[in-house]
Amino acid sequence: MPQHDVLVIGAGLAGQRAALAAAEGGASVGIISKVHPVRSHSNAAQGGINAALNPEDTWESHAFDTIKGSDYLGDQDAIEIMCREAPEELLELEHWGVTFHRNEEGRLGTRAFGGASAARTYYVADITGQAILHVLYEQLMRHEEVYRYEEWFTTALVQDEEGRIAGAVTRNMRDGSMELFSARAVILATGGNGQIYDPTTNALICTGDGIAMAYRIGAPLMDMEMIQYHPTTLAGLGLLITEGARGEGAHLYNAQGERFMEKYAPNKMELASRDVVSRAEQTEINEGRGFPDGTVALDITVVPRKRIHEALREIVNVGRDFAGVDITQEPIHIKPGNHYTMGGVRTDVNGQTPIPGLYAAGECACVSVHGGNRLGANSLLDTLVFGRRSGAHAAQAIKGLPVPEPARASVGAEQEVIDAIVSRDRTGRRVSEIKAELGQVMDRYVAVFRDEQGLNTALETVRRLQEEAQTVAVDDKGSVFNQDVLGALELQFMLDNAEAIVIGAIERKESRGAQYRTDFPDRNDDEWLKHINISANGEGPEVSYSEVTLTQWEPEERKY
Amino acid sequence: MADFKLKIRRFDPESGEPAYWGDFDVDLPPERSVLDGILQVKDREDASIGIRCSCRAAICGSCGVRINGKSALACNTRIGEAAERARDGAITIEPMGNMPVVKDLITDMEAVHWKKVRRVVPWLLPAEEPPEHSEYIVPAEAMLDVTQAMACIHCGVCVSACLSMEVDPHFIGPAALAKAYRFVGDPRDGAEEERLKDLAEDPHGIYDCTHCFACVEVCPKDVAPMNQIMRLRRRATGDHGIKDDNNGYGHEKAFVNLIEKYGTLHEAQLLPRSFGDGSLVKGQIEPGAVKQLIESLPTALRGLKSGKVTPKKALLHPKLPDQDQVRRVFSEVESKDDRVELNLYIVGESGGEEAEA
Incomplete structure (x- = not known):
């Protein structure tokens, strides 16, 4: 029976970051993933990562934007932590080797993103998630003491008699053998559940495994009704066109050639928060002002050509390969599509779920920093900050605990x-x-x-x-x-x-x-x-409520 | 919608039977992908077909296969176009080459790719302690330059297509070497020379590439692995003067010098100059290269025998009539303080204009 102090399930950004933090905290770590870590869906986060790093920017401004974006459902204590810790987290990634875009002075450069009052999104062309994922994997390879179980599928979490987490049951996909892992702490980092929608921007692996496994052993799920539809996805296939396109200045038009966001968000226009833009698009489409294929148009041709090549390269490829459109020459048809799971396994600000020893981080978790609507470029930040906090906390919390013996x-x-x-x-x-x-x-x-x-x-x-x-x-x-x-x-x-x-x-x-x-x-x-919490009580789902934590921002009307 | 025929290479390691072809029909619009075709077969007919796949958007790098013999991602190959190139009307789909097959279209990338990635010390070895509360200050161009290698999704398609790998399975390979450039080209890394020396001296390293362009052609992300290998060579030879036992240094120098002198490749001179600093006739061969020179004699003799090389051509290689222009290119490039390297993120002026027209 493989035995680790901390067992991380899922090896996207949250999982890898948690594993690295737990290892730095002195724990012996195993990290399990049903795909090779660099195949994880964190790859698909194109646009960037938010941090109030510029001297003119403040974490409070970032926090307020996030809270307003969440439609005041986000827990403000957790959001404060995320936004305060964002700059150091970003710098750590830079020090590890992420090839972030630089400005002319050679310092980190930013782009604008939706729902944000400052340009605070740091990026690597439009492969930000991929670049960070691969750099974290570099660090994982460097840490030889972190055991990687690549292409192992976890089927269930295991508790001891007192209800404390004791390990997990997995299947080695290579030969089909079943293995029981013993662990003092388990960190779920299994991502979202977009595959329950069709179409979706999510990869085929995003099937909500961790959310379901935690639910089955009694962990409450929170904010599950909050499913983000991204405003710019390709009709039919559901593939993502990054918000970075609008951040770089692209416009949205209906079939009558109207820049319709003027009606819905006169100040922020295309860079209103995602729920607002998606609703605007869907309203245009439902009221007959869309194109016959049920879409509206995203016009990226207004972005200078050199800039497109430098900063939106992947979108050029996606347009060419998957829609047959040269985005530098003509608008591309898009519509709102399933994209992100704001809800998930309820955790505190250290990633702890109500099940002793069980943590969750990243998209499978609900801290809740995204509340009713996640801002673009806050998801990478969420995975990293709360991945790190989970790993670090777990490494300390397990000290002195006996080695559990999960039931065979x-x-x-x-x-x-x-x-x-x-x-x-x-x-x-x-x-x-x-x-x-x-x-x-x-x-x-x-x-x-x-x-x-x-x-x-x-x-x-x-x-x-x-x-x-x-x-x-x-x-x-x-x-x-x-x-x-x-x-x-x-x-x-x-x-x-x-x-x-x-x-x-x-x-x-x-x-x-x-x-x-x-x-x-x-x-x-x-x-x-x-918050709405849903738990399995043996007979079926049970609904309960929990308070939204407010610190310094009172709910007010939301306008963009 | 249209009908397409798929011929999928099947292999069940538990059956004791050899690999065989499975024939399937699918019904899809031609602009959909070969992966969509395979998934349709799995959904409707036979879900036991093994293929790694996830993002469907050429980002995760899972679905590398060979389609009609050519290495590619199944998700960004259009099924209609694949059908046009198919012999007998059936699109053949096989597992990637140069790798052991685990099951059906699933190969063992750990054995032939990840092991080699780890071989190149694939993490940043910072030159100095990171600045406190600040990022490293580095030129924007340098970051864009290494971002091309960073764009690699490790799908293995280049490894599958690599001709050198076919001959030398120990060749570090295009993707792992592109990964190496990602550190060598990164101004934050402090081990450039050690890395280059290591990769130049390894007989399966940067000089094991035969410059065949196969990896450049098949790469779904425009990483152009061979270009990254050539950048490693330019840095090893030009910037660091690393003289390796494989004579990579001498060969690279000889190549450049001959072009500067003649404008085209003087093949008869290439061999002796690669192994020594001067010509064979003048007897300036380096003693360490004698063995390799002798080993290359059969190749030279075959050239003579087939008429590819004649004594006359070998001795009297003509210069290009406008050789001065070639020299001007050399002096123009050499007069620059920095080497300008274009990549997919830094598009050259003329490239932009051409595309505009």
Whole structure:
């Protein structure tokens, strides 16, 4: 049985940052990922990372922008920590070798981003997430004492008799063997759940595994109804066009050639916060002012050519390869698309969940710094600050704790689940069919605009799909890289996530951030300035509430 | 929508059977990707096909394969275009080359790629303690320059296509060497000379590349790994004068000197000059190079035999009629304080104008 002080599950930015911090804190660390770490979805964060590093900028300004962006649902103590620690975190990355863009003096240069009152987004062309991910992996390779389990799939978390976390059950994808890991602390860093939507900007691996695993052992999920639709995604495929394009000056037009953001956000225009821009676009499309393919146009041609090549190179490629459009010459058709999970496993500012020894960081966690709507370029920051804090805290907290002995039986139970799927003859639907229906239903009813009737339809569908998922069979009966059986497990994780999202959306009878209820179109601070928590209590999901932490910013009307 | 035929190379390591071809039909618009085709087969017909894939947008680097024999990412190869290039109308999809196959389209990249990445000491070795509460101050161009290598997603497509790797499996390889340039070219790194010496002296290092352009052609991210290897060579030879046992230094120098003198490559002189500083006739060969020179004799003899090299051509290599212009290029370049290196983020003036037209 592999044994580590700290076991990190997931090796994107949050996971790698947590592993490095835990190792620096003197803990023995194992890091498990179902893909090679550099394949993680942190790669896809194109635009940059926010930090109030300029002398003219202040962390308070960054914090206020974040709080306003969150539609006042973010916890202000956590946001203060994130924004205060952002500059040092950014500098640490720079010292490790991230090739951040420089200005003419050779100092770090910035670009503008949505919802921000200053240009405080630091970047590497439009491959910021990729550059940071690869540099963190460089540091991980340097730390030989951090054990990497690459292409290991975690199926369940294991607790001891007192309910403290004791380890995890995993499957080595290379040979199909099941392994029980013992750990004094477990840090979940498994990312978001975008795959429950179709289309989505999220990679195929973003199936909400960690959120579901934590939920199953009783950890509360928070703000799950807050699902971000990114304003600029390609129709059909859902691929992302970075907000950096608008940060560099690109405009949005409807089919009548109107720069429609004038109506919705006269001050910030295209750089209003994402929920605002996505709603504006969807309104234009719904009211018949979009293009026939259900889109509006993003015009990047106004950005100087040299600048496009230097700063938006990846978007040139995405336009050319995936839309057949030369973005330097013509506008590209885009629409709002599923992008980010603001909610997740509830944690405190050190990443601790209510389950002793269990931490969560990054997109799978809900601290909550993003509240109802995340600002662009705050997600990388969230992963790094709270990844580091989780790793550092866990390394200290485990000192003196005995080595846990997770029950061997847990492996047997997981093995049985897998054996049952593999040996089952096909009588019901395919995994892909259930997943496709889930994606369509979520995108139709739990998207930019929601109402009670649609949400109830979605909940009924999700519950039916949960039943159908119990009978899925697989084509692959083998042990080596049986992706088919893992897909069946991921489907169950996704359905748990979907159920929590829909329940949260039904529960919140107001409009705030990404949750816009056409039947409750106003924000209602008197009743709903609170987090919705969803826990599994054995019989099904249970809803409870927790306070939003306010420090120095009172909720006010939100205008861009 | 259109119908496409896929021929997918299947291999089940647990069956005891050799690899075989699986034939599948898919129905997709031609602008969709080959990966979309494979995923459609998995979704509708046979979910046991093994392929790593995740982002579908050429960012994660998971889905490297060979399509109609050519190494590429399945997600950014359009299925319609692949079908046009397919023989017999069926698009063939095979696992990447130069790597052991684990299952179907899944290869063992750890064995042939990541091991070599670790070989190049793939982390920053800072020249000095980082400044407190501040970033390192470095030229903007230097950061853009290494960002091209940073754009590498380690998909392995170049490794799959590398001809040198086919001959010498120990060759460090295009992606790992591009990674090495990311540190050598980074002004924050303090180990430039040690890194270059290490990579020049390794017989499987920078001089093991045969300059064939295969990696440049297939790279889905325009990293141009071979260009990064050439930059490593220019720095090793030109900036640091690293004389290596592989005669890479001498060969590089000989090449440049011959072009400066004749305008085109004087092949008969290249060999002796590579192994010594002067010509073979003048007997200035370096003693350490005798063995390698003798080893290259069969190649020279084959050249004579096939008529590629004739004694006349070998001895009397003509200069270009406008050789002065070549010299002017040399003096223009040599007069500059800094070497100007264009890359995908720094586009040359003329390049921009051409594209404009």
